């Protein structure tokens with residue numbers, strides 16, 4: 001991590017090129033804890049711009065041999081500019097720690113909202129799916145496949161706008177839902193079967209998320225990891241009759257959870273799907 005390029009936050013930037021250090025920030029309350037460190041609310045002193053400062057311990061990264069992956073993630077995320085992709089404004093480091101200067105997502109994890117509400121309304125679900133689709137169209141255009149989209153990696157800003165976080169990085173991080181099959185629930189069949197995979201894995205995940213937003217649980221959840229594997233491989237998809245989810249929503253889910261990845265609905269077609277057109281808020285803003 002010795003000589004990475006440093007990019008200052010766009011908004012807090014006061015001079016052209018500068019190196020950031022901890023003394024540029026007032027560090028406030030902890031926002032959360034990840035596998036390799038903590039995230040704090042912070043304010044860049046000169047501009048008073050509020051950010052989230054993610055502190056990662058170098059020792060932990062080195063212990064797990066993740067230096068290259070972290071660097072790659074930082075490079076990818078710094079280059080992405082989209083309203084639904086969490087901005088990484090820049091980074092700096094000291095002897096023990098790496099600090100990521102992140103856009104602050106005031107609304108926290110979408111996962112928490114989902115657990116609090118049980119399930120989302122069709123308007124909320126369609127708005128989030130449309131925002132995610134827009135973000136993925138942008139990422140795929142830049143040849144970035146996320147591969148690890150799940151509610152824990154989706155944050156909300158102060159207006160309820162969805163932000164994709166953790167680029168390629170959280171693939172390695174311990175799932176917060178390990179006890180309930182963890183990330184397996186979001187894996188496309190080609191990944192479960194360890195076959196080659198491409199952009200279409202993200203389209204599959206949109207189907208999983210759409211189901212989970214509307215029903216509160218992912219579609220292939222099972223008692224054991226083996227059972228989840230089997231259900232994904234067989235596309236053992238069922239829509240509980242106890243719920244009043246619309247036929248159009250089920251149609252979109254069924255067109256995304258397709259075994260043959262080349263037959264999954266494209267991102268462009270998701271945006272034109274009647275359920276999205278009818279329900280999604282065009283501003284991408286959701287009040288819960």
Ligand code: AMP
Nearest residue numbers: 031032033034035039052102103104105
């Ligand atoms: P992570 O290490 O990325 O898993 O982050 C740990 C926790 O910190 C997350 O679960 C969030 O609740 C919180 N968090 C991470 N990044 C941000 C951010 N940019 N804005 C607000 N909260 C965040």
